[in-house]
Amino acid sequence: KFTDRVLWLFSTPLAPTSSANAIMVKVVTCTAPVNIAVIKYWGKRNAALILPTNDSLSVTLSQDILHSKTTIAASPDFSHDRLWLNGKEEDITKNKRMHNCFRETRALRKQLEDSSAEPLEPLSTYPVHVCSENNFPTAAGLASSASGLAALVFTLARLFDLPTSTSDLSRIARQGSGSACRSLFGGFVAWEMGSRDDGADSLAVQVAPETHWPELQALICVVDDAKKGTSSTEGMQNTVATSPLLQHRIRDVVPERMRDMKKAILDRDFQTFAEITMRDSNQFHAVCLDTFPPIFYLNDVSRAIIRLIHEYNATSPDGRLKAAYTYDAGPNAVIYAPKQNMKEIIHLITRYFPGADFVDPYNFFPEGEVVGSNLPH
Numbered sequence: 001k002f003t004d005r006v007l008w009l010f011s012t013p014l015a016p017t018s019s020a021n022a023i024m025v026k027v028v029t030c031t032a033p034v035n036i037a038v039i040k041y042w043g044k045r046n047a048a049l050i051l052p053t054n055d056s057l058s059v060t061l062s063q064d065i066l067h068s069k070t071t072i073a074a075s076p077d078f079s080h081d082r083l084w085l086n087g088k089e090e091d092i093t094k095n096k097r098m099h100n101c102f103r104e105t106r107a108l109r110k111q112l113e114d115s116s117a118e119p120l121e122p123l124s125t126y127p128v129h130v131c132s133e134n135n136f137p138t139a140a141g142l143a144s145s146a147s148g149l150a151a152l153v154f155t156l157a158r159l160f161d162l163p164t165s166t167s168d169l170s171r172i173a174r175q176g177s178g179s180a181c182r183s184l185f186g187g188f189v190a191w192e193m194g195s196r197d198d199g200a201d202s203l204a205v206q207v208a209p210e211t212h213w214p215e216l217q218a219l220i221c222v223v224d225d226a227k228k229g230t231s232s233t234e235g236m237q238n239t240v241a242t243s244p245l246l247q248h249r250i251r252d253v254v255p256e257r258m259r260d261m262k263k264a265i266l267d268r269d270f271q272t273f274a275e276i277t278m279r280d281s282n283q284f285h286a287v288c289l290d291t292f293p294p295i296f297y298l299n300d301v302s303r304a305i306i307r308l309i310h311e312y313n314a315t316s317p318d319g320r321l322k323a324a325y326t327y328d329a330g331p332n333a334v335i336y337a338p339k340q341n342m343k344e345i346i347h348l349i350t351r352y353f354p355g356a357d358f359v360d361p362y363n364f365f366p367e368g369e370v371v372g373s374n375l376p377h
C-alpha cells in the first residue's frame, strides 16, 4: 500500500518590474515497505544492470511498523539533483544506482511529454531534490536499501505521472538495489530472474496479496543495530567469484524451492513454508561461509535463536512446525509464525534473552502484562 500526496506550489515573490519570476515546484511524498526474503537473492550475473543468478521470493511487512518515506521536489530553478538521507545531505555524484533510477523514469516521462496531445510541464528536464527517511535503523540488516530505493522509484513515477505498471516499475527499482524490486508489491512477491541480457524480463510479480494469509505474522529480533561489516553488494560478488556451493544452489536447489514455496503460500501450508524458509536461510549463510575469504553475518545470539526455534518446534505435539527463522546479511532474526503462536514465541525469546525490549505496536499483550522490558512506542 502506498500513500502519496501531490502538491503544486507556486510561491511568488514581489515582482519589481515584470511578473516573470514565479518559482514553480512540484512535490510528491510516498512511503514504501520493507520485504524479508524467504528464498534469498544472493549473486548477480550482471552487476551493472543488477541481474540476479537466481529467482527469489519475499514477504512484504506492514508499513505501519517499518517504512521508508521519500519526498521529491522538481523545479526548473534547482541547479542539480540532490539527496538528503535521514536529514543529512549525501553526495550522489558517483551514485550510479540512483542515477539509473533518475535516467529510466525521466526517459518514460520524456516519452509521455513527446506523445501527449496537450502540452505537458517538461518535468523530465527539471532537477530534483530528494528527501528520504527510514523509521528504523539504516543498514541494520533490515533491508533499508529495498524500501528506500522502492520509495524513490515509486515517488518519481508519481511525480512524473507515469502510467507504468508496478512490474515495469520494479524493473527500474531493481537497477537501484536488487531486493528493492520486491518492495513495490505487498503480500508475497517473487523476483523472476529472467533470461534476457538486457534485463527486460527480470522483474517482480505478486504471488498473493497480503489479505491471502492474514494469520501469518513476523517478529523482528534486532540483535545488533550497528551498520554491517560486509555489504550485500560486495559480499555477493565475492560469493559468485569463489563459492562452488553457490553454483549448486543456483542450479539444483532454488528452482524446486521456488515452485514448492509458491504452492505453500497459495495453500497457506505453514509446514512447507517454514521448512523452506529455514533451510533457505541456512543455505544462504552456508554459501557465505563457502565464500573465500568467508563472510560471517550471524553471531552467537543469532545462532542461539536458531537453536531456540528448533527446540520450540520440537515441543509441537503433532510434529508440525510452529515458527520459522530467517536471516539476511546481518545478525538480526526475522521469525515468521501463525498469529496464534506469536505470544508464546515472544515470551520465549524475552525469557531466554532477558535484556530484550519489546515494542508492541499491535497491543498483543494487555495493559500491565510485562514482557521483556516493555518499551513505550
Ligand code: DP6
Binding pocket: 036, 037, 039, 040, 041, 042, 050, 056, 143, 145, 146, 176, 177, 178, 179, 180, 232, 233, 234, 328, 329
Ligand atoms: C541477503 O538487494 O541489498 O537481503 O542488489 O547489491 O543492492 P544489491 O543487494 P541487496 O541484497 C539483498 C540480499 C539479501 C537477500 C534478499 O533480500 O533476497
